[in-house]
Amino acid sequence: MQTKRTIFGNKGLPYLLLAPQIIITCIFFLWPAAQAVRTSFLREDAFGLNFTFVGWRNYTRLLDSPEYLNALKVTVIFSVSTVILALGVSLILALAVDRMIRSGRAYTTLLVWPYAVAPAVAGILWWFIFNPTIGIMPYILENWFGYDWNHLLTPSDAMILVVIAAAWKQISYNFLFFLAGLQSIPNSLREAAAIDGAGPFKRFWTITLPLLSPTTFFLLVVNIVYTLFETFAVIDATTEGGPAQATNILVYKVFRDGFVGLNFGSSAAQSVILMGLVIVLTVIQFRFVERRVTY
Amino acid sequence: MVENQRWLDYLAHAVLICGVIIVAFPVYVAVIASTHGPTAFTSGTIPLLPGTNAVESYTGVFQGGIAAQMSVPIGVMLTNSMIMALAIAVGKIVISILSAFAIVYFRFPFRVLAFWMIFITLMLPVEVRIVPTFQVIANLNMLNSYYGLTVPLMASATATFLFRQVFLTIPDEMMEAARIDGAGPMKFFRDILLPMSQTNIAALFVILFIYGWNQYLWPILVTTDDSYQTIVAGIKRMSDVVDSEPLWNSIMAVTVLAMLPPVAVVIFMQRLFVKGLVDSEK
Numbered sequence: 001m002q003t004k005r006t007i008f009g010n011k012g013l014p015y016l017l018l019a020p021q022i023i024i025t026c027i028f029f030l031w032p033a034a035q036a037v038r039t040s041f042l043r044e045d046a047f048g049l050n051f052t053f054v055g056w057r058n059y060t061r062l063l064d065s066p067e068y069l070n071a072l073k074v075t076v077i078f079s080v081s082t083v084i085l086a087l088g089v090s091l092i093l094a095l096a097v098d099r100m101i102r103s104g105r106a107y108t109t110l111l112v113w114p115y116a117v118a119p120a121v122a123g124i125l126w127w128f129i130f131n132p133t134i135g136i137m138p139y140i141l142e143n144w145f146g147y148d149w150n151h152l153l154t155p156s157d158a159m160i161l162v163v164i165a166a167a168w169k170q171i172s173y174n175f176l177f178f179l180a181g182l183q184s185i186p187n188s189l190r191e192a193a194a195i196d197g198a199g200p201f202k203r204f205w206t207i208t209l210p211l212l213s214p215t216t217f218f219l220l221v222v223n224i225v226y227t228l229f230e231t232f233a234v235i236d237a238t239t240e241g242g243p244a245q246a247t248n249i250l251v252y253k254v255f256r257d258g259f260v261g262l263n264f265g266s267s268a269a270q271s272v273i274l275m276g277l278v279i280v281l282t283v284i285q286f287r288f289v290e291r292r293v294t295y
Numbered sequence: 296m297v298e299n300q301r302w303l304d305y306l307a308h309a310v311l312i313c314g315v316i317i318v319a320f321p322v323y324v325a326v327i328a329s330t331h332g333p334t335a336f337t338s339g340t341i342p343l344l345p346g347t348n349a350v351e352s353y354t355g356v357f358q359g360g361i362a363a364q365m366s367v368p369i370g371v372m373l374t375n376s377m378i379m380a381l382a383i384a385v386g387k388i389v390i391s392i393l394s395a396f397a398i399v400y401f402r403f404p405f406r407v408l409a410f411w412m413i414f415i416t417l418m419l420p421v422e423v424r425i426v427p428t429f430q431v432i433a434n435l436n437m438l439n440s441y442y443g444l445t446v447p448l449m450a451s452a453t454a455t456f457l458f459r460q461v462f463l464t465i466p467d468e469m470m471e472a473a474r475i476d477g478a479g480p481m482k483f484f485r486d487i488l489l490p491m492s493q494t495n496i497a498a499l500f501v502i503l504f505i506y507g508w509n510q511y512l513w514p515i516l517v518t519t520d521d522s523y524q525t526i527v528a529g530i531k532r533m534s535d536v537v538d539s540e541p542l543w544n545s546i547m548a549v550t551v552l553a554m555l556p557p558v559a560v561v562i563f564m565q566r567l568f569v570k571g572l573v574d575s576e577k
Contacts, residue, residue, distance in 0.1 A: 005467045007402050008480040017397035018409050020390045021450055027435075028447035029416045032427035039427065093314045096307035103308075109565060110315045115572075116557035117322075118509035118527045124534060124550055125321035128328070128341070128543065136324065139340040171318065176569060200303055229422045233511035237531045251422045255512075258426035267426050274423040282418045 033275065039268035058269035067245065068253070068270075075249045078163060079227040085167040086174055086223055087216070093171070094178035095204070108179065115172040119165075119230055123237035126165040130157075151239065155246030158239045162247050165238065166231045174219050181215030182208065221285045228277065250274060322554065328547035329353070336543040352548040369549055372526040376508055377556070379444050379525055383507030384500050386449035392492070395458035396484055400470070417452040421513055429516050439520040448513060453575050454499060461492050498571030501564050505557045526553040 040058050042051040062068045093111060097104050114122070130137045130151060138149035151157040185208060193203045232251050235241060241248035241256060248256070251274065258267030324341060331346035359368030398410055421428065428447070437443030465488070473483045489496075514528035530549055534541045561568050 003398075003402055004400055004470060006471055006474070008400055008474075008483075010401065010480060011403070013480060014397040014401035014403045014406070017393040021394040021413060021455065022409060024390070024446065024450040025412055025416050028428060028431060029419050029424075029450060030412070032424045032431055033419050035427035035430070036424050089314070089317075092310060096310045096314070099304065099307045100311075107311050107315065109562065111311075111318055112565065112568075113558050113561045114318055114322075115568075116505050116509075116561040117554050118511060118557075120509075120511040120527050120531060121550055121553055122321070124530055124546070125325055127534070128547065129321055129324055131341075134336050134339065134341055134543075136341050136343070168318070168321070173572070176572060180573065200300065229420050232422050236511070236515075237534075254423065255425055259429075264426060271423050271426070275419065278420065278423060279418045 036268045036271040039264055040272045043265050058265045062266060062269055070245055071248050071250050071253045074247060078159065078249055079224060081163045082166045082227045083223045085163060086170040087219060090171045090174035091178050093175050094182055097179055098182040111175055112172045114169060117169060119169055120233035120237040122169040123165045123234040126161060127238045130161050153243055155243055158243055158247050162234055162239060166227060166234045170223060170226055177215055177219055181212050185211045221281060225281055325547045325550050328543055329551050331544050333542050333544050348544060352544045356545050356548045367521045367524055369552060371522060372524050372529050373552065375523055376525040376527065378441060380504050380507035382445040383448050384503035386445060387451045387454050387503050388496060388499060390449050391451050391454035392458045394455050395462055396488065399459055399462040413452050413455050416450050432517060439518055439523050443517040444514060444523065457495065457499060457575055461495050465491055495574065498567045498574060501560055501568045502571035502575055504560060508557045
């Protein structure tokens with residue numbers, strides 16, 4: 001690992017400098033993670049007094065339980081839709097701003113601020129707009145399309161609501177990175193293609209999109225992590241996993257089973273599975289950052 | 296642009312105007328709702344034009360006690376959020392810049408191990424280790440305290456990597472010159488490294504302030520006492536009423552107040568914000 005050519009010779013000082021970070025990491029990160037792994041192999045009796053070692057039982061039970069498989073399915077639907085929506089909309093917006101010469105900055109300012117809105121607040125805002133009795137969207141859907149919107153009863157409506165809220169919050173982030181990616185593409189490439197007779201759409205598919213692939217891939221990983229974990233607040237502030245488990249994503253189920261259901265063994269096993277997932281995603285992200293994919 | 300195609304320009308403007316409207320619409324609705332009285336929400340749809348009750352809505356939430364679920368005056372929550380956001384931002388920066396300094400400018404046993412331990416925190420977001428972390432906080436008596444709210448969130452791999460990157464780009468000659476002039480490590484850190492990383496610190500501060508302000512799960516876990524409630528975590532409780540319709544004008548007033556500080560930071564410090572965002576993801 002890289003250091004400086006010359007270094008300071010002090011023996012104790014570096015440990016002192018690292019101490020706060022390492023202490024916090026050990027107490028609040030590594031220890032709880034180790035506890036989660038340990039608890040995932042244990043089973044608590046009804047009074048919470050005795051623990052018995054049950055091996056992989058907590059895991060096999062999970063994979064057999066229809067509820068967990070349902071949460072898995074819900075998570076996949078939720079993540080894929082949110083990622084596609086958030087990436088698609090922000091790419092279109094970034095392409096449009098990239099065309100602008102004078103007004104680009106003004107549009108950028110108007111588009112980036114939702115980054116600062118907390119996921120929980122984003123949830124509340126869309127919850128209000130889609131409120132079945134007084135919300136503006138159900139009113140429009142009812143009168144223009146004859147659709148009776150009710151996310152408190154209809155599972156698919158609830159899913160659409162959380163996807164919109166989660167994607168809305170992420171658009172500004174993706175937009176900024178797409179815009180930076182677009183602006184780093186040399187204009188000469190596009191000009192050369194234009195001279196060869198390629199129209200704007202052909203240029204987008206054959207030049208812009210391939211050259212944007214590192215940015216897209218990076219955003220893909222970041223957005224997947226976002227939908228898997230940070231959207232906890234969106235779900236909790238709006239549907240709380242309902243109706244009928246329709247929006248009970250994996251990370252929300254860990255919380256529910258642990259705190260409301262007090263099923264520690266199962267909750268810990270779910271935590272461990274999620275940790276495995278984050279580790280895979282982080283490794284992918286960092287391997288990619290090490291050597292950027294370019295054409 | 297490559298060629299002059301007017302219709303594409305018009306299309307781009309149209310797309311952007313639609314985009315801006317979609318992005319702003321929920322917040323517009325919230326601001327409008329907060330200017331109405333509670334009766335505006337009993338029938339029909341959400342009003343889309345400003346009302347006349349703005350002053351009452353906002354003074355109401357500041358005084359508190361409008362209804363059982365809004366007993367905490369909003370001033371307390373705003374103060375708590377501010378304390379939490381500032382403490383997390385400052386704490387993360389201090390802790391990370393010291394660790395990065397140790398990792399880049401010293402060679403010592405377990406250096407690589409320390410680096411990997413910091414790296415691992417990236418892979419353990421709060422959400423996946425909720426229950427055991429809660430137990431640790433409870434055992435340490437850190438529930439319902441500002442320490443519990445802030446200290447566990449101060450470890451930061453991204454900030455450490457960012458400062459490591461910054462330090463690696465600072466020329467070696469700086470340090471050699473400082474050493475020749477007889478400066479010790481801490482003097483070098485204070486008089487050369489800190490001033491040279493000022494912009495990075497400022498940019499990171501903007502991002503971390505927003506991060507701290509927007510925390511949701513953590514305050515819910517750590518605080519049961521209302522006097523430690525933060526505003527983002529508090530909103531949900533206000534809209535959670537079983538028997539009656541929620542007091543939407545007050546809830547939206549609180550929502551607007553909860554958004555205001557971080558949004559203001561992004562708008563007024565846009566350059567630093569963009570830099571912080573791009574830097575911290577590398």
